[in-house]
Amino acid sequence: MLDRRAFVKSLLADRGGLAVVCGLGTPTYDAAACGDHPLNFYLWGAMGGAAMIGLGLALAQPNRRVLVLTGDGEALMGLGSLATIGVKQPKNLVVVVLDNQHYAETGMQPSHTRFGIDLVAVAKACRFADALHVSELSDADRIRDLAQRGRGPILVQALIASDDAPRVLPTRDGHAIKTRFMAALGAAAGSG
Amino acid sequence: MAWPDAIYAQFRRVGIRQVGYVPDAGHSRLIELCVADPNIHDVVLTTEEEGVALVAGAALGGQRAALLMQSSGVGNCINMFSLTKNCGFPCLILVTMRGEFAEFNPWQVAMGSITEASLKLAGFLTYRIEAADDVDDVVGAACDMALAGNLMIAVLLSQRLIGRKVWTK
Numbered sequence: 375m376l377d378r379r380a381f382v383k384s385l386l387a388d389r390g391g392l393a394v395v396c397g398l399g400t401p402t403y404d405a406a407a408c409g410d411h412p413l414n415f416y417l418w419g420a421m422g423g424a425a426m427i428g429l430g431l432a433l434a435q436p437n438r439r440v441l442v443l444t445g446d447g448e449a450l451m452g453l454g455s456l457a458t459i460g461v462k463q464p465k466n467l468v469v470v471v472l473d474n475q476h477y478a479e480t481g482m483q484p485s486h487t488r489f490g491i492d493l494v495a496v497a498k499a500c501r502f503a504d505a506l507h508v509s510e511l512s513d514a515d516r517i518r519d520l521a522q523r524g525r526g527p528i529l530v531q532a533l534i535a536s537d538d539a540p541r542v543l544p545t546r547d548g549h550a551i552k553t554r555f556m557a558a559l560g561a562a563a564g565s566g
Numbered sequence: 567m568a569w570p571d572a573i574y575a576q577f578r579r580v581g582i583r584q585v586g587y588v589p590d591a592g593h594s595r596l597i598e599l600c601v602a603d604p605n606i607h608d609v610v611l612t613t614e615e616e617g618v619a620l621v622a623g624a625a626l627g628g629q630r631a632a633l634l635m636q637s638s639g640v641g642n643c644i645n646m647f648s649l650t651k652n653c654g655f656p657c658l659i660l661v662t663m664r665g666e667f668a669e670f671n672p673w674q675v676a677m678g679s680i681t682e683a684s685l686k687l688a689g690f691l692t693y694r695i696e697a698a699d700d701v702d703d704v705v706g707a708a709c710d711m712a713l714a715g716n717l718m719i720a721v722l723l724s725q726r727l728i729g730r731k732v733w734t735k
Contacts, residue, residue: 395623415626420649423619427649430623430631433584433607438627454612455619461610548652555626 375509378472378534382443383408384514385470385521392522393431393559397424397444399479400539401472405443407542412558416544416551422451425469429459432467432526435559439466441521446473446487446531453496459527460500467526469497470517474536482536497529509533569701569727570595573660576702577606577632580709584609584624584631586617592662592728593634614639618646622655630713632658637665637681638674640720647688650718657690658712659720660705667726678725685720694722701727 382404386394391413396402398417405414415431417424428442449471459467475488487493497505503525508517509532517530545551567575573596577585585600586609587593601608611617617633624631635643640661650657664671665678682692691711693704705721712719 393626417649419652420619420622420646422615423622423646423649426616426619427623427626429609430584430620430625430629431627432623433609434624434627434629452616452619455616457612458609458616462607548649549654552626552653552655556628559627 375533375535376511378404378474379407379539380511381514381532381534382472384511385443385518387518389413390522392439392441393435393555395424395428395431395440395442397442397448399445399448401443401445401448402544403539403542404472406544407539410544412554414544415555418546418548421448422455424448425452425455425459428467428469429455429462429464432464433462436466438559439522440464440468442467442469444469444471445478446471446475446485446493447477449493450486450491456497456500456502456529460502463501463503463527465526468521468524468528468530470521470530470532472534473531474534476536478536478538487531493531494529502527502529505529505531507531507533567702568595569698569723570599572702573705574599576705576709579706580713581630582632582709583607583629584620585634586611586620586631587634588614588617588636588639590634590636590662592636592723593660596634596660614642615646618643618650618657621657622649622653625655630656632660634660635662637661637663637678637722640681640684641677644684644688647718651689654716656712656716657718658709659690661720661722662728663722663725665725667724669725682722688718690718690720692720692722694724695727696724698727
């Protein structure tokens with residue numbers, strides 16, 4: 375099983391123009407723990423919406439790589455969006471699900487993945503170009519390469535340890551997160 | 567010009583590039599026009615709340631977007647509207663109304679009768695259209711206000727405008 379912070383740190387290393395949509399709860403804290411970045415779009419709510427935000431962004435910015443970094447509970451709430459992404463086939467979209475098999479934010483109740491519900495199989499059934507499980511830190515370089523260059527849509531279900539990491543809280547001001555993200559995208563237009 | 571064509575002409579005027587929808591009889595003509603337009607990403611959704619997240623992502627990436635749904639779909643969106651409200655994303659929705667004029671199916675009434683109030687509670691400005699002649703002007707105004715002002719605006723296309731649902735079988 376992966377240490378979530380080490381895995382995310384490796385995933386976001388040398389990220390260049392990569393745009394990252396962070397699902398609410400621990401994935402948002404994990405991304406912030408790697409160092410705040412203007413191309414992080416942190417969610418503090420809108421559960422189930424992360425992958426669709428990624429789709430809208432990927433369609434609008436076809437030359438930029440878009441990474442949705444989310445949790446198993448958040449992905450499960452938006453399961454239908456995998457079918458919607460499968461219809462549109464965005465080549466620049468990668469969804470990485472940090473799967474600890476629990477709802478960490480609400481008291482570690484087990485999620486559906488704990489009972490064997492397989493998000494990789496769902497993504498494959500939804501015509502994702504690639505979908506895979508990872509559970510070793512030695513896989514992180516390969517996943518970073520997929521995020522930056524792989525032909526999407528791709529889903530990675532990363533099995534992470536369920537121990538609690540210290541919370542690193544970015545701003546909760548949605549307007550500020552949006553405005554900063556859009557300014558960074560504009561400033562870096564064409565570089566992604 | 568038929569009213570769906572008037573909406574499409576406004577989409578073209580303001581540069582709508584993404585249209586999310588759940589298939590709907592009232593919007594069928596407008597959906598066809600959007601699907602046939604190579605400048606528009608038509609995104610068929612499994613549930614309307616996906617569309618709210620879609621338009622937020624489109625706005626983040628610098629594209630204008632609109633959503634098409636039936637009044638029942640508004641109920642599916644409520645929590646996701648917190649995304650557009652908290653971040654100040656434009657959210658333009660064209661809602662075909664059910665559960666009001668000459669409704670055959672009483673199951674549509676429960677949501678149809680609270681659609682406009684629900685939208686207002688969620689932070690939308692709402693404009694209701696009863697006559698086809700008003701579509702161009704009202705939709706044009708809604709597009710401009712939502713997209714230029716980062717506002718949440720819903721246009722309610724009344725069931726009388728859309729016409730009675732014809733049950734042929």
